[in-house]
Amino acid sequence: MALSKVLLLISAATGIQYSVTPPTARPSTEERLKPGGWEVAAPYLHVVVKGIYWALTLCEIAVACATSYLSSAISQTILNGLIHGSNSLQALQRMHQMPQFLIGTCCILTGSFIRTRCYRTLGRMFTFELSIRKAHKLVTSGPYSIVRHPSYTGAILVGAGIAFCHLNRGSWLVICSGLFPEDPRTLKHVLYVLWGAFMTPACIAMNGRMKKEDAMLEKAFGQEWRDWAKRVPYWMIPYIIDLIIDSIVAVRI
Numbered sequence: 108m109a110l111s112k113v114l115l116l117i118s119a120a121t122g123i124q125y126s127v128t129p130p131t132a133r134p135s136t137e138e139r140l141k142p143g144g145w146e147v148a149a150p151y152l153h154v155v156v157k158g159i160y161w162a163l164t165l166c167e168i169a170v171a172c173a174t175s176y177l178s179s180a181i182s183q184t185i186l187n188g189l190i191h192g193s194n195s196l197q198a199l200q201r202m203h204q205m206p207q208f209l210i211g212t213c214c215i216l217t218g219s220f221i222r223t224r225c226y227r228t229l230g231r232m233f234t235f236e237l238s239i240r241k242a243h244k245l246v247t248s249g250p251y252s253i254v255r256h257p258s259y260t261g262a263i264l265v266g267a268g269i270a271f272c273h274l275n276r277g278s279w280l281v282i283c284s285g286l287f288p289e290d291p292r293t294l295k296h297v298l299y300v301l302w303g304a305f306m307t308p309a310c311i312a313m314n315g316r317m318k319k320e321d322a323m324l325e326k327a328f329g330q331e332w333r334d335w336a337k338r339v340p341y342w343m344i345p346y347i348i349d350l351i352i353d354s355i356v357a358v359r360i
Contacts, residue, residue: 122219134238191285211271218264
């Protein structure tokens, strides 16, 4: 069980590494659209995400390996340092529960695959900041022939995967870090709130970002963009995620 979890942990972390690392250099000041709000942090956000995720992954791996060699003095030192709370034995047993973690890893790997395809399809024109590059072309092939913003589909899957992996009652962060309440009922409510606090702002931010991106491309390409928008009317996943995001934004407003 420990080996299976370690392999999943490494796979998920590798997926995160690929999915949130900018595939190209930052566009020049002349090419960039002036950022607003959270977009100011866009060039640096990936460093924070990767740092936090790898830290959580290493803690999970250390505890998973240590529980397989409980007689070792090194293992005891690791467990004493990384497990906090009144019932450490129960915490160790619950860390081997893997259904949500497996779902999360699948979401991360699927999202990473989609984003990697988008990187390859757009090439030098894929940037983490809104921009029109020199000799920019409107790409309508590959995943962009299905939806207009497939990279955000991948991002939503990656974000959900992170939440599944580390905001569940079998993760090191929740049951061993000492940062969460031990009472099961209270913990359940806290996790619901954190899931909402994690995913809702992301959906709202993406909604605004996609509208800006569409407006920028329409201004740059005119009728060519409008023809593409008629052929490919959906932002992310037809009928599903578009409606969910619009509903979330409507509730917020």
